[in-house]
Amino acid sequence: MDATRDGYRLLLEGMERVGPLIREALAREVVLATWGSGEQEAVMTAAAGAQLAAAVAGWSRAVTAARVVFPGAVLGGDDVPAMLRDLLTGTARQRLARHHAPRQVEPGHIREALDRVGGFVAEHGWTALARYYLVISLHEDLNALAYYGRMSEAAFLWGTLHRPWSALNLGPQLRRYRQAGLVRRVADAPAPALELTSRGHVVLERLRAVLDAAGETAWRANLQREVLLVDGTDYDRALYRVFPESDAFLEAFCRQLPLPAGAQVLEVAAGAGRLTFDAGLAGRVAAAGGRLVAVESLAPLRERLEAKRRIRGAAGLDVVAGEAERLPFPDGSFDLVVSAAPHAFADLGRAVGEMVRVSRSGGSVHLANPQGDAGAVPLVAVWFRPLARLAERAGSPGAERPGLPPGRLAEALRQAGLRAVRVRTVPGRVRAADAAAFLTVALRSGHLTRSLLARMPVQERQDLLRRLVAEGRRLAAVTPAAEQEAAVVREMVCGRRP
Known part of the structure; x- marks a missing residue:
């Protein structure tokens, strides 16, 4: 018992040192769970399963020989193959869900996972991998107990509510958690049940702080949005169903952009090219004799951009892989930096800071919010009451409103140091009659996945989304048409770099 307590004490004392390991693992896309893989899990072929089993057996011998100590005892027994199996399976399935259309894990996906996990181990060692795992x-287990308050011991042991990616029985982990004073059995429950102790709540809060600081919270939330798009959801159609004037708004935004001769222009979070091609940005830049760089983090969306470029023959356009929060360009590279997808940024402030960094002195940054505040619809106020209660319970009241609130973009530009910040407001309409489309635009791909939903246990998040679709359809059938839509204010915001 003392060794286990000491192990978790050492874990907490060294928690800040785990942050860089988490960031490195996520950068390599080495993950424990397919948090954003949607409701349909990828199936592993027999050949891939055999390859995975062989790799786990070989690496287990290496870990055992290395006598990895964490926490408080030599890592051995069933812990080693379980750790390796979960990490390799999670990494393979996450890569498949994020970057590919097929829903089967093939041997090639296992090889890629071996390369990614192996690269992390080569640089940091087996102990670092165990620490990350x-x-x-630990966060997944404690977070689920905190969310449910009480959980049946059977559900916890098999991870049916919070670890659907793993077939591991959590009996050994539960023994360690109880020995460390993090979890206790509920004495007055009719069937065996578990809950967190006060010490468990303290440890969970510390874990959340470390994961937030390491960027893991934003990463997992953004992954949910990315997988939604990669899975083939017709996001543009859903957006038009919810914001029917969005195309005209983007065309107006494009027309007012300042484009001097030879302008070097960067578009951030270009997606599949709604602003780039459909609204005419690429054509305007080409007509000015300039160069346009379209940055998009998702490979499938970049492929759609490239396909449009081949069809339309756009000159002076480069499509580049990159994230808004880490733009792959030197300081002062562009005369004009634009984005029509600030609602998609994992971290608005950091993304705007990057856009300012890569703009030249005297250059400008322009943002458009084609959606507006979708929470203004009367039907939505009733529909999202369960989210409001969850937000209050999570300590983030107000997070249930979908969409960026008015003034938020201008505030971000000013905080990033831009001068002469100007805001142009454009009236529009938002409609919530199509429940599935509304949830796709305003919830599943919106900012709520960056806060409220990101920390929900996997099964509960999926069940909640299904319940919300069903409830939205029910409400739409009994709610007057006038209460299913509302006027919204959409914004075009710009600022100049000193």
């Missing part, structure tokens, strides 16, 4: 899995 323990922190993430």
